[in-house]
Amino acid sequence: MTTKIRFISEFLRRLWDDYAARVTYARVYEEMLTDLGGNFVNDHIAFRTLALTANGHYLGVDNLKRVFDALDFEEKGAIEFSDTHLFARYVQHAEPDFPRIFISELKIDELAPEVAEAIRQSVSGYQQLFSDADVEALRRLDETGEIPAGLLEKTVRLFTQVPWGPVAESVIKRVNGASQYGAWVLLHGYNVNHFTGYVNRHGVDLVGDIESLIAELKKRGVPMKSDIEGARGSKLRQTSTEAVRVPVQVIGDDGKTKQIEWTYAYMEYAERGEVEENGKRVLFQGFLGPQAAGLFEMTRLK
Secondary structure, eight states: OOHHHHHHHHHHHHHHHHHHHHOHHHHHHHHHHHHHTOOOOEEEEEEEEEOOEETTEEOSHHHHHHHHHHTTOEEEEEEEEGGGTEEEEEEEOSSTTSOEEEEEEEOGGGSOHHHHHHHHHHTTTOOOOSOHHHHHHHHTHHHHOSOOTTHHHHHHHHTTSOSSOOEEHHHHHHHHHHOHHHHHHHHHTTSOOEEEEEGGGOOOGGGSSHHHHHHHHHHTTOOBOSSOBSOTTSSEEEEEBOOOEEEEEEEOTTSOEEEEEEEOOEEEEEEEOEEEETTEEEEOOSOOHHHHHHHHGGGSOO
16 A cells, blocks of 8 residues: 555545544444444545635635645546536545545626625635645555655645634625635635535445435435435436534624534535446446536535
């Protein structure tokens, strides 16, 4: 096992532990597969960002993608979501058990000027938690053969610590009216938006397709999305749990910090169908814009 592979494995485990500590439905899914003797393989992890510059740093897709580039993930595609002012890129590693990484950004300049300015002001205190030197250290892991002290912690912190201070509750509500995605990022920063169970890899007939998985999760008390994105037999089918709510810090009208509840993350599930590629039938490896658009909505506050 190379140093990079070892680092990625531990990094992903740390992200999962942080996410699953808050998303109870993810733990139910993991326990279900253990009970059934199945396999838990993660299809992809999703992150959300803002396409703007603060304190001389770009906060969008590339701010996170540079981490995965340095760890030898390769870009596989991009998707535009014009209706919701979103853009995404996804990357994949040659190691088949590593998840795809799906990183999206909200195109701030396409929003109403007053909303865009409210977002810019809210992140004006942005702190760059991961330097170019840190990225270079990731890139050189296999050359050095060792993981520098503190590098794993710094990498995890980039994806678990909100890099700006609490935002005014009034701003969150105003931004949420224009873009629930934007409000979510202001509250959660670069935290994982969702992990995704890879249905094809379950290895258990009882949950061998997405319909049977939904039925089993419902039996275990997990609230699910009302429909499945993608028709039976298509190249990609996805669904998810409902999003959990977690306490977040905001600034109240009196200028004091307080806690409110807001949607955080959900657990997604993907079943991949076959496509023809170079004369062979292989599993589809990409993403479909309309499906992703529907799943973005799972964090809308209800």
